Amino acid sequence: MEIKILGAGCARCKALERLTREVVAQNKIDATITKVEDIVEILNYGIMSTPAIVVNGKVVFKGRVPSTDELTKALIS
């Protein structure tokens, strides 16, 4: 699984990255996590509100940090 965290370094973007790493580690998900900080690249996903999380090329959450449950559900299914 390929996970991308989109966000140009705001506090919530860091929170989302931390949460994603936790969820991935806890559920032993086989995933590579990369942080995308370049605004132009972020815009290429068609979104404007950060932080966002992209799983295998698809935007799953944007503009907010999901709860642990929501994120776990989204990553496992």
Next chain:
Amino acid sequence: MMKISRTYWQPIILLIGWGVLYSNLNTISNWLIDRVFEMKQGTQQTESIRFFIFELPKVILLLTLIIFVVGILRTWFSPERTRKLLEGKSTITANILASLLGVITPFCSCSAIPLFIGFVESGIPLGVTLSFLIAAPMVNEVAVILLFGLFGIKVMLIYMFTGLSIAITGGWIIGKLKLERWVQDWVYKRQLVNVYQEEEQLMFADRIQMGYNSVKEIVGKVWIFVALGIAVGAGVHGYIPKDFMASFMGKSVWYSVPLAVIIGVPLYSNAAGIIPIVSALIEKGASLGTSLAFMMAVIGLSLPEMIILQKVLKLPLILTFIAVITLGIIFVGYLFNALF
């Protein structure tokens, strides 16, 4: 089943508690000052502390409730949806719509750049985009709640109305000036790659949870500024003689409006800290127009945001942007000094 019902009864219980507390704040604060601490009535110190002990919980309670409600309402809005609503609208209608959406769309100054590019690349005119970017910080929910709590509903409505008017006309004027050449060249070279279409489907329980989250996030961040602002305001309330401010910020001083704006523009503070101080200054003879102009200059125009915007706007456009808003604010200041 248990969990679902809890989502609904919990906010109702909290709301009742809120109402009881809010309507008895005056009694509680007087009881604390006069009975518990037994402070001497009428002294400068007592009256300053009384002011603080009453105003701080009042403002925090208002912030908590309204940010909760706004946090829920905002779950129906997003920059992506706003963009879709603005596409293909004729200019003045779009300026009005963009300013109104600027108030309710979730926005932080850190997302000003993606928002600017995202709007412009989908064909929304420059002036309309700027209407949004003027309204969003100027008429933000924290400012509006504080104005309501400390000045009353009339001043709050005046502020909202004039703030929106500046955003609408400011954006419209910049649009008429056709300054697209002063947008950084790479912005218009971008191709719109794909547009995010599906908005996530939320349950009402999720929206309530997001209301709680926004209270935690926003009140958690601004309470300290509110406390500092009200503490300074309390000092002004108790110790500074009445009419002291009239000689600097009064109506009769013709240059007070531009001076307040010139001081206010580079001064970077948030609404939470500045509004309680200004409310105390009004009590001491500062005029409404001058104070309004000062607050708008501080809240609506921030230096850090201008620096961020340099990534997409060339300097002449940033200066025009600042000049148009500054003139708008000065006009509002004189207008209200003349009216009230």
